[in-house]
Amino acid sequence: MPQLIPATINSGLPLAGVLFLATFVLLFGSFLLFLASKLGTRKYDPVKYQSYECGIPAQEKKDTKISVKFYLTAILFIVFDIEIIFMYPWARTFKEFIDSGNGLYILASMGFFLFVFIFGLFWEVKSKALEWD
Amino acid sequence: MGKDVFEVTINCIKLIVVFLMMVQAVPILVWLERRGSAFIQNRFGPNRVGPLGLVQLLADAVKFLFKEEFFPENGTKFLYYAAPVVALVPATLAYCAIPLGHPLQYGEYLFRLQGFDVNVGIVYVLGVSGLAAYAILLAGFGSGNKYSLLGALRASAQIISYELALGLSIVGIILLYGTFNLNEMVAMQQGPLSFSFRGHEILVSWLPNWGIFYQPLGFVLFFASIFAESNRLPFDLAEGEAELVAGFHVEYGGFKMLLFFIGEYGHMMVGSGLLATFYMGGYGIPYITNQALWQTFMDWTQDGQLAHILVSAATFAMFSFKLALCLWFFVQVRWTLPRFRYDQLMDLGWKTMLPWALFNVIATALFIFVAHG
16 A cells, blocks of 8 residues: 555644534534424413423422532542543653653652552542442 | 635535534434334334334434424523533534544545544543533523433533543553554554564464453443443433433423434444444454555555545445444443442442552553563
């Protein structure tokens, strides 16, 4: 197979494509919703527009109390996800560091980072932050 | 027409075609799911509209279009209408970054069978598919309904919890290939299994050179995570009928519901496509390299250009086959495993899969260090 010539089509800004596609998809979805709203029949009935409940009229409006567990989960997610994102460049350059002879250095530095990570996870489990009842 | 205008036009058309390909795969998937579940449960399933009931969802879509437009009086109008449209975006953006076939060389042009070739492929895909939680939360808050809100919170907590295991299993993949680019990953998985261990070249000719043989644990973790990410059984706590009626889309009906469905099935396709790309050789045909494939076609047709087109077509067919296989597995699992309880789900994500994913990263790093050193 002859060597493929570097991209002629598809060169330029890849992110311009992302913007274009996102706009197109949003327009596509909005257009379909608009079409559905024009084509659909409409019969007014006050009961139909109440929110779906078990049958009796809703007492509260929308200030439903939310378990603080969800909030805690979100916070822990952010902490751990950022730690995981830090591993990506490390993993990307790992082989290059080994080839240049600094393998032990990069392994040990990530070892220390992972120690903090694992200690954090252990601490969370120990302090019952991950218990759901 | 200038050259630049031509290229931009081709690229835009290609993006729209990939998006429409994803959208039109949804009716087939829904058909596969309903038909498959019917056969598993010893029923017939949809078999009236068209041959084997294949046109069922097309008829449904037309019906959805003529359904009554409905807005719950407690809801927030903008959020309520924005949610189904936003649900389409992340799956589409992620799907367009997955390589669907070998790049096609035509004259001086190189035509990639891929929406856009982002050189930070994995990071980009993870970033945009993380936006899926927004559509769910918008739907939950916009509906003004307790079931919706609880379903949305559960779904987003579940998605973000399993994103940790997902992200960590991908670290193993990056360690293995040393690149973020999905095309380069596929190129590295050609041919039979071969790697070098402390200077010795090892060749296992009866296995393809796929990521799954280097990362078996990572494969299992990734596979379980994409089930949770796309809210499928056994992880569909977001819409557990017995507890939440239907979860975040209780108040949605008609076409808005269909848009949510397209988003959900799109997520399944993105997950399956990534699984195929990371662990099953992507568009590559097992055991043979693309070079050898081109040579075979060249000997057969005696035409270099035609051979290029045939290579692209064959690899695209191979990718579609792998995708279909993964998607069939989604259906199979749905009718095999029961649903988890919510605390079991969270325990599985945080206390089982996250530590195993960490172990996988450490083991992979140590192995590569020993094998390379």
